[in-house]
Amino acid sequence: MCEECGCKHPSTIFLNNRLRKIDLQIPVLQANQDFAQANRSLFLQHKIHVINLISSPGSGKTTLLQALASRLGEQMAVIVGDLQTDRDAVRIRDAGCQAIQIETQGACHLDAKSVGEKIPSLDLSKTKLLVIENVGNLVCPASYDLGEHEKIALLSVTEGDDKVLKYPSIFSRISTLVITKIDLQPYVDFDVARAEQECKSLSPQVKCIEISAKSGLGMDKLFSHFLRQ
Amino acid sequence: MHEVSIADSILDLIERQLGSPHALVKVELCIGPLSGVSADSLEFCFPTVALARGFGSPALSIQRTLVKIHCEECLSDYQVQDLMSFCPHCRSWKRTILSGNELQLVSATLGEEPYV
Numbered sequence: 097m098c099e100e101c102g103c104k105h106p107s108t109i110f111l112n113n114r115l116r117k118i119d120l121q122i123p124v125l126q127a128n129q130d131f132a133q134a135n136r137s138l139f140l141q142h143k144i145h146v147i148n149l150i151s152s153p154g155s156g157k158t159t160l161l162q163a164l165a166s167r168l169g170e171q172m173a174v175i176v177g178d179l180q181t182d183r184d185a186v187r188i189r190d191a192g193c194q195a196i197q198i199e200t201q202g203a204c205h206l207d208a209k210s211v212g213e214k215i216p217s218l219d220l221s222k223t224k225l226l227v228i229e230n231v232g233n234l235v236c237p238a239s240y241d242l243g244e245h246e247k248i249a250l251l252s253v254t255e256g257d258d259k260v261l262k263y264p265s266i267f268s269r270i271s272t273l274v275i276t277k278i279d280l281q282p283y284v285d286f287d288v289a290r291a292e293q294e295c296k297s298l299s300p301q302v303k304c305i306e307i308s309a310k311s312g313l314g315m316d317k318l319f320s321h322f323l324r325q
Numbered sequence: 326m327h328e329v330s331i332a333d334s335i336l337d338l339i340e341r342q343l344g345s346p347h348a349l350v351k352v353e354l355c356i357g358p359l360s361g362v363s364a365d366s367l368e369f370c371f372p373t374v375a376l377a378r379g380f381g382s383p384a385l386s387i388q389r390t391l392v393k394i395h396c397e398e399c400l401s402d403y404q405v406q407d408l409m410s411f412c413p414h415c416r417s418w419k420r421t422i423l424s425g426n427e428l429q430l431v432s433a434t435l436g437e438e439p440y441v
Binding site: 106 | 422
């Protein structure tokens with residue numbers, strides 16, 4: 097802020113009579129942060145726990161949410177982001193809970209504003225858990241706070257156990273790592289201990305859970321973890 | 326991957342401060358390795374976005390920070406470019422990340438006349 101008179105304007109330094117430098121010191125994503133904070137206040141008001149679910153495409157986000165929807169029904173709601181089509185929202189609705197789609201039309205992540213605009217379309221009166229299924233991408237969604245309480249990442253065994261340190265910006269910001277498709281582990285060289293150890297080296301408190309949404313293995317543990325709040 | 330929208334966000338912040346687009350000479354940023362933003366990609370796309378939005382052709386100056394880490398084994402603090410390396414003092418992987426997420430607009434330097 098201005099050091100000359102203490103006003104709230106950023107301080108300006110005249111480098112010469114042509115150039116002036118404005119000292120800003122603002123987070124680049126400040127506008128997104130403001131929208132995220134508004135979302136968070138709304139979630140608090142409705143007493144809803146909110147998860148931002150992040151993974152690469154095809155790691156099993158929607159299959160996991162279908163299984164969750166069939167158990168929780170109207171206690172859960174889902175906002176799902178994809179570049180195009182409402183296929184995922186349809187799959188989750190068919191499984192038994194509210195789901196609305198955000199088609200990003202090419203954008204590689206969801207932002208807090210687009211999520212906030214969809215919240216009024218949901219009936220949150222019976223909702224205890226809102227899952228925001230982000231666009232399948234391990235890079236860009238890491239930068240954007242949506243107003244969630246926690247970020248949870250999925251990593252499927254078919255992707256490889258070396259992915260955690262390749263994408264540290266996301267794996268250092270998560271509360272929980274869910275290793276999916278664990279029923280396929282006998283057919284691939286995925287070292288679960290390595291993935292979990294590397295994830296804990298980025299985020300020491302991270303909780304690791306192994307599941308197969310197809311066989312049901314680990315799903316009870318995951319459900320109680322999602323609903324622990 | 327999303328650096329064009331990051332460039333847009335930077336110019337939005339500057340425009341909000343100034344009230345309208347203005348010829349810029351230089352924009353300073355600070356970017357950390359865990360920000361999820363590629364400084365190289367941003368340098369590539371920023372001039373095009375700035376010119377298209379009426380901010381002229383500013384130089385982009387990016388201060389690239391390192392990841393600051395606290396070793397939970399030998400309790401020393403150290404800095405690294407990426408997280409593939411363990412503690413240089415005791416080779417432990419047990420660590421707490423202290424910083425590295427920076428994505429900050431530091432300053433904007435304006436030229437004399439509003440850009441037309």
